[in-house]
Structure formats: structure tokens, C-alpha cells
Amino acid sequence: MTASPSTLPARAVVASVDRGIRAIVSGTAGGSTCTTELAASPWTFDAAPGYGPGASMGDVIPTGAPRQGVLPTEYREASESELHARIAAAKRVLGDRVVVLGHFYQRDEVVRHADYVGDSFQLAKAAQAHPEAEAIVFCGVHFMAETADLLSGREQAVILPNLAAGCSMADMADIDQVEDCWEQLEDVYGPLDRPGEDGLVPIVPVTYMNSSAAIKGFVGRHGGIVCTSSNARTVLEWAFARGRRVLFFPDQHLGRNTAKAMGVPLEAMPMWNPNRALGGSSSEQLQDARVILWHGFCSVHRRFTVDQIERARAEHPGVRVIVHPECPMPVVDAADEAGSTDVIRRAIEDAVEPTVFAIGTEINLVQRLAAAHPRHTVFCLDPVVCPCSTMYRIHPGYLAWTLEELVAGRVVNRIEVPGAVADPARLALERMLACAPQATARTA
Numbered sequence: 001m002t003a004s005p006s007t008l009p010a011r012a013v014v015a016s017v018d019r020g021i022r023a024i025v026s027g028t029a030g031g032s033t034c035t036t037e038l039a040a041s042p043w044t045f046d047a048a049p050g051y052g053p054g055a056s057m058g059d060v061i062p063t064g065a066p067r068q069g070v071l072p073t074e075y076r077e078a079s080e081s082e083l084h085a086r087i088a089a090a091k092r093v094l095g096d097r098v099v100v101l102g103h104f105y106q107r108d109e110v111v112r113h114a115d116y117v118g119d120s121f122q123l124a125k126a127a128q129a130h131p132e133a134e135a136i137v138f139c140g141v142h143f144m145a146e147t148a149d150l151l152s153g154r155e156q157a158v159i160l161p162n163l164a165a166g167c168s169m170a171d172m173a174d175i176d177q178v179e180d181c182w183e184q185l186e187d188v189y190g191p192l193d194r195p196g197e198d199g200l201v202p203i204v205p206v207t208y209m210n211s212s213a214a215i216k217g218f219v220g221r222h223g224g225i226v227c228t229s230s231n232a233r234t235v236l237e238w239a240f241a242r243g244r245r246v247l248f249f250p251d252q253h254l255g256r257n258t259a260k261a262m263g264v265p266l267e268a269m270p271m272w273n274p275n276r277a278l279g280g281s282s283s284e285q286l287q288d289a290r291v292i293l294w295h296g297f298c299s300v301h302r303r304f305t306v307d308q309i310e311r312a313r314a315e316h317p318g319v320r321v322i323v324h325p326e327c328p329m330p331v332v333d334a335a336d337e338a339g340s341t342d343v344i345r346r347a348i349e350d351a352v353e354p355t356v357f358a359i360g361t362e363i364n365l366v367q368r369l370a371a372a373h374p375r376h377t378v379f380c381l382d383p384v385v386c387p388c389s390t391m392y393r394i395h396p397g398y399l400a401w402t403l404e405e406l407v408a409g410r411v412v413n414r415i416e417v418p419g420a421v422a423d424p425a426r427l428a429l430e431r432m433l434a435c436a437p438q439a440t441a442r443t444a
């Protein structure tokens with residue numbers, strides 16, 4: 001059965017997507033999920049190929065993607081309340097020695113234990129603000145833990161509770177493919193690091209925060225910069241002050257939506273498909289390009305459609321539609337507003353009059369906002385409950401395990417970026433910080 005947005009009014013919504021999915025699958029609640037496998041525990045999928053159930057389950061996972069070893073039985077068999085008590089007890093023992101970070105898209109059962117809740121960059125900054133902590137447990141995905149490692153102290157251990165928590169979008173920009181793209185662009189434009197008479201280099205690489213440390217390092221080595229969904233425009237202005245064009249990866253939608261809002265015509269934004277010569281464009285098209293968009297996308301945000309917006313407007317006259325800029329361009333164009341997760345959160349928090357909000361972003365954040373603001377009606381534009389596959393891989397069982405291992409003096413699942421990659425990656429992040437300072441995460 002497919003639920004319409006009107007079946008998810010704020011007052012009926014609980015913050016826990018886990019419980020909601022279990023109720024739908026058992027038939028005790030209405031609505032639908034994209035797969036009934038979401039009701040299973042994530043360790044069921046640790047040995048299986050792929051990203052696991054959820055929005056990315058149809059995406060191709062790279063061969064070398066990290067896998068998670070077997071989670072000890074005591075954590076797999078513990079009840080929700082037992083895990084909650086064990087996590088809280090371990091945190092009490094560890095005190096200031098550990099900081100737990102929870103991404104906005106994490107399940108509620110994990111977020112409740114986070115010292116800070118925010119987007120990936122806010123959380124990396126929160127890690128940086130705690131040099132006294134021996135360990136930073138990052139309840140997010142792999143590239144986020146890498147970024148926290150880049151910004152935290154050398155002695156601090158950044159831990160990802162489940163190594164299978166990658167990100168299908170970040171995985172779409174593979175470093176070998178990006179190096180190959182750069183070589184092909186050099187054939188078209190000539191030396192890429194040499195400014196022309198106008199003082200501009202032929203192209204500046206810009207990577208979204210949602211990319212591997214290897215990609216951030218590539219960008220740093222080639223005079224480029226990192227951006228987030230909240231500062232993408234400022235960063236593109238920085239890049240256009242230095243280059244005639246931008247190579248933007250991995251998310252084509254954020255690149256297209258941002259550049260379009262800046263007045264760049266769509267025909268000057270060819271897509272780079274890494275499996276085709278010259279990315280699938282002609283030399284002439286690349287010469288005329290202003291922004292070359294990597295062929296990447298987020299499978300969570302690609303689920304949102306213009307039809308969903310039209311349905312929300314028909315069922316809730318006066319609804320305020322806010323979507324994330326990782327959504328496809330027609331969806332962003334049809335929405336009332338587009339903005340980062342933090343922009344969405346603040347829009348709802350700041351609304352004075354009771355308001356109906358239809359939101360186009362990950363379901364865990366939407367339902368938590370709905371539960372936190374009962375005087376508004378907040379629902380997800382996508383009527384099918386389909387969380388981010390890889391955020392879903394972080395379960396309280398893994399958090400309890402990593403924390404109790406720390407109590408026992410053992411560090412498991414440490415994420416470390418090698419120095420040769422870390423130095424240029426940090427440079428790319430510092431360039432971003434210099435041109436577009438960020439807000440900080442809020443304490444949980």
C-alpha cells in the first residue's frame with residue numbers, strides 16, 4: 001500500500017523511523033517502505049554484497065569498499081533498552097575522553113546518544129573543537145569520518161561504528177576516474193595549471209564535501225576547493241575568480257542547481273560520464289562549458305519528484321515545500337525553497353505561525369523534526385519510507401560495541417587518512433574555510 005503525504009501528519013509521527021518501519025512491515029501501521037528488509041538488523045547484511053536495504057540498494061558498490069566484520073553476538077541479541085543502557089554507561093565511564101557525533105540522517109536510537117548533531121562539516125568542526133578527546137565516534141558515513149580525521153588532532157582516533165557505512169554518492173567519483181578525466185581535459189584545454197592572458201586557469205576542480213579524502217586531496221593538489229550544500233554558491237564564485245570553468249563532483253544536482261541559480265545556462269553545463277571518451281561531450285562542447293558536472297547523484301534525494309510536490313500542494317493548500325539541493329533540478333524549481341539540512345531545520349524551527357511543511361530530504365531528519373515541532377505539520381514528500389542505506393548501517397549495537405571496546409582500552413574501526421592524501425585534502429578544506437566560514441553543530 002502506498003501512503004499519501006496526508007497519512008503522515010506530524011502528530012501521528014514518532015521520531016523513530018526504525019519503529020515506524022517495523023510497524024509497517026508487521027502490518028500494525030499503514031504506509032509502505034521501499035523494502036521489507038529494512039525491518040531486519042543491519043548486521044544481517046554485513047557479509048552480503050552491496051550497500052544494503054534503503055535508497056542506495058540499487059547502486060553499484062565499488063569492489064574495494066570496506067566491509068564490516070562480525071559484530072559480537074551479545075550486541076546483536078541485546079534489546080533496544082539494554083543497548084541504550086550500555087551506551088549510556090560506557091559514555092559515563094569514558095567522560096571527556098570520547099565525543100560522539102550524530103549526523104542529521106542517523107536513526108533516532110543513535111542520535112539520542114550524540115554529543116553533537118549536525119551535517120557532515122558541522123560535525124567535523126565539532127570534533128576539531130575537542131582536542132582533549134582521545135576518540136571521536138562518528139555516527140555517519142565513511143567520508144565524514146575521513147573529514148573528521150583531517151580536521152582533528154593526529155593522536156585522536158576517529159571511529160566509524162560500522163565500516164560498511166559508505167556513501168553511494170561519494171563512491172561515484174573514483175580517484176582513478178577523476179585522474180583520467182583530468183588528463184583528458186588537459187588534452188582539450190592545454191596545461192591546466194597555467195593561467196591565460198586573462199589571469200584565469202582553464203578549469204578549477206571543486207568537490208562537494210560528500211567525496212572521499214582521495215578526491216579532496218586531488219582537488220587540493222590542483223588548486224581547487226571543497227564546498228558544502230550551504231556554501232556551494234560562494235565556493236563557485238571563488239572558483240570562477242580563478243578559472244574559466246569548474247569541474248564539479250560528485251553530485252551533478254548540487255552543481256547544476258547552484259550554477260543555474262548563478263545564471264549559468266544549462267547548455268554550458270555538460271555532464272562528465274567517466275565511462276565515455278571526453279565524458280560523452282565533444283571538444284567544442286567542453287570548450288564552451290562553464291561547469292562540467294560529474295555523473296554522480298544521491299539516491300536518497302533522487303527519489304523526490306515534481307509529482308510529489310504537486311500532490312502535496314493539492315492535499316495541503318498553502319503548504320511550504322522545502323527540498324535539499326541534491327534533488328534534481330525540476331524538483332528544486334518546483335519547490336518554494338531549497339537549502340541544506342541545516343537550512344531546512346532552521347526554517348521549521350523559526351516558523352512563527354503553525355505551518356504545513358513538505359520536506360524533500362532524508363526521512364530520519366524529517367520525522368525527528370516532525371516530532372520536535374508538533375505545532376507544525378511536517379511530512380516527507382516521498383510517501384515511501386526509504387532511509388539512506390548507509391546511514392542505516394549504524395545501529396546502536398555497533399555504537400555500544402565501539403564504546404565498550406574503548407572502555408576496555410581497544411580502538412576498533414579507526415579511520416585514518418594517509419599523510420600524502422591528508423595534506424592536500426586539508427588545503428582544499430582550508431581554502432573553503434577562508435572563503436566561506438561555516439556554522440557549528442548544535443549539541444544534542
Ligand code: SF4
Pocket residue numbers: 056105141166167168169170210298299300301362388389390391
Ligand atoms: S543521503 Fe545520499 S549523500 Fe548522504 S550519505 Fe546517504 S547516499 Fe550519501
